[in-house]
Amino acid sequence: MPAYFADLDMRAVVLFGTLLYFLLMGQSLAQDFQVVSFNIRYGTPGDGENKWKSRRDRVMSIFKKYKDGIIATQEALPLQVDEILDEVSQLDVVYRSRTIDEKGGESNAIFYNKKTWRVIESETFWFSDTPSEPASKSWGNTLPRIATLVVMEHKPSGKKLRLLNAHLDHRSDNSRERSTELLLRKLMTEVAEMPTILLGDFNEEPEGENILRLKEYFTDAYSGSELEGCTYHNWNGGSHCPRIDYIFYLKSGLRLKEFVIDRWKNKFFYPSDHYPIVASFAFEQP
Numbered sequence: 487m488p489a490y491f492a493d494l495d496m497r498a499v500v501l502f503g504t505l506l507y508f509l510l511m512g513q514s515l516a517q518d519f520q521v522v523s524f525n526i527r528y529g530t531p532g533d534g535e536n537k538w539k540s541r542r543d544r545v546m547s548i549f550k551k552y553k554d555g556i557i558a559t560q561e562a563l564p565l566q567v568d569e570i571l572d573e574v575s576q577l578d579v580v581y582r583s584r585t586i587d588e589k590g591g592e593s594n595a596i597f598y599n600k601k602t603w604r605v606i607e608s609e610t611f612w613f614s615d616t617p618s619e620p621a622s623k624s625w626g627n628t629l630p631r632i633a634t635l636v637v638m639e640h641k642p643s644g645k646k647l648r649l650l651n652a653h654l655d656h657r658s659d660n661s662r663e664r665s666t667e668l669l670l671r672k673l674m675t676e677v678a679e680m681p682t683i684l685l686g687d688f689n690e691e692p693e694g695e696n697i698l699r700l701k702e703y704f705t706d707a708y709s710g711s712e713l714e715g716c717t718y719h720n721w722n723g724g725s726h727c728p729r730i731d732y733i734f735y736l737k738s739g740l741r742l743k744e745f746v747i748d749r750w751k752n753k754f755f756y757p758s759d760h761y762p763i764v765a766s767f768a769f770e771q772p
Contacts, residue, residue: 520555525760544757558651582610626658652686681739704734
């Protein structure tokens with residue numbers, strides 16, 4: 487074969503290999519997604535310099551930063567939800583307030599990029615003896631506590647994801663224990679198996695009995711030093727504070743790529759009294 491044609495053949499092989507590489511890379515990237523858990527702190531004038539009006543733009547910076555993924559919030563009031571949607575047009579939301587009025591108080595609003603995700607089903611339930619009864623409370627919690635569960639389709643890959651966003655009681659040990667058992671029943675027995683993420687504000691540190699109970703079934707996305715795992719800084723910042731916010735996942739169908747505690751601030755001021763926590767995942771190929 488003349489050298490000219492041999493060179494053409496070699497260039498064709500290289501070109502084909504390059505195209506195949508980028509095709510496979512594109513397929514791999516199409517399987518990737520990001521999930522954020524963020525207690526945004528309900529808006530109250532009692533927070534003084536940290537009231538919602540003063541920190542609104544800082545919170546919006548977080549939502550704009552992670553607008554391509556899923557942002558699961560705790561304590562979000564309807565006013566805050568509406569302002570986030572107005573400011574970050576790429577997002578849509580699933581939420582139901584914990585009060586009798588569907589849009590009357592705090593919620594576990596789950597924001598998602600509407601080009602990337604489609605909600606298939608959703609449910610909000612109460613941590614009580616009557617979980618389907620709005621505003622119900624039992625087990626020692628003085629306020630209604632809720633979880634919001636969604637099943638979503640990741641449009642680029644066609645994969646389904648189950649995500650549960652929880653906010654457990656901050657005072658009652660009994661409530662957290664009973665709530666943990668309800669979460670496990672919901673996720674481990676009541677629905678079909680699929681890639682699953684459990685996240686939120688659990689109001690309990692890593693050595694707590696209920697966190698250890700969850701870790702019997704789920705993997706904690708954070709694997710660093712507990713001395714540096716701080717998530718609830720109470721407006722003081724820093725890296726030494728309680729870790730009470732978590733992203734857990736079932737390894738079946740998901741691969742963790744990265745976990746970050748986002749400690750961004752604007753000068754000396756923070757978006758919330760909790761840090762956002764961020765996990766990057768890839769759907770595993772069957």
